[in-house]
Amino acid sequence: MIVVVSGPGGVGKGTIVDALVERDDRLFLSRSWTTREQRPSESDDAYVFVTSEEFEQRIEAGGFLEWTEFLGNYYGSPIPEPGDDRDLVLEIEVDGAQQVKRIHPDALLIFVLPPSREEQERRLRGRGDLDHKVLARLKKAEEEEPIGRQLADHAVVNDDLEATINQMLEIIDAARSA
Numbered sequence: 001m002i003v004v005v006s007g008p009g010g011v012g013k014g015t016i017v018d019a020l021v022e023r024d025d026r027l028f029l030s031r032s033w034t035t036r037e038q039r040p041s042e043s044d045d046a047y048v049f050v051t052s053e054e055f056e057q058r059i060e061a062g063g064f065l066e067w068t069e070f071l072g073n074y075y076g077s078p079i080p081e082p083g084d085d086r087d088l089v090l091e092i093e094v095d096g097a098q099q100v101k102r103i104h105p106d107a108l109l110i111f112v113l114p115p116s117r118e119e120q121e122r123r124l125r126g127r128g129d130l131d132h133k134v135l136a137r138l139k140k141a142e143e144e145e146p147i148g149r150q151l152a153d154h155a156v157v158n159d160d161l162e163a164t165i166n167q168m169l170e171i172i173d174a175a176r177s178a
């Protein structure tokens with residue numbers, strides 16, 4: 001099974017998926033590939049950092065579930081190695097979620113929403129995002145939320161974190177036994 005977790009910037013996707021894979025050992029978090037430079041503050045396993053040539057070769061070989069180009073860099077979710085029978089969790093943007101749904105209509109898509117735009121802004125600022133990035137993410141959220149909601153199998157409001165994680169574990173369990 002493929003579980004896609006999508007939603008606007010700063011809503012808490014990263015925090016949630018980390019908790020999901022920690023609590024459910026049948027879940028496996030896919031690490032994205034990127035051609036952008038590793039930030040000094042970033043751990044080596046934040047992404048698989050590759051060259052444009054390596055990325056393009058993998059595109060040619062059909063090796064991505066979804067990929068996109070953003071501000072001159074590639075980002076993509078590699079198709080996992082065969083033999084791993086855990087359920088795959090992808091934390092991706094709305095356009096990536098659309099691509100995955102097109103190729104794998106049976107993927108479980110959970111769209112995470114903020115309790116309010118004000119709270120989303122508070123979370124973005126709280127983790128130290130710069131002003132222009134905060135504004136860009138809020139604007140993008142306005143545009144993408146209607147699309148994400150429509151595409152999603154489930155929309156979850158991330159108000160209380162613990163409740164959200166439990167709700168998502170239940171949704172995943174229910175999809176497994178469906």
Ligand SMILES: Nc1ncnc2c1ncn2[C@@H]1O[C@H](COP(=O)(O)OP(=O)(O)OP(=O)(O)O)[C@@H](O)[C@H]1O
Pocket residue numbers: 007008009010011012013014015016123124126127158159160161162164
């Ligand atoms: N339910 C919650 N209540 C309060 N704060 C939260 C909650 N969930 C996440 N946060 C906080 O909000 C901030 C943004 O969370 P996170 O980085 O996981 O968002 P994200 O959706 O992965 O963002 P991006 O799309 O930009 O990667 C973090 O500081 C996180 O600790």
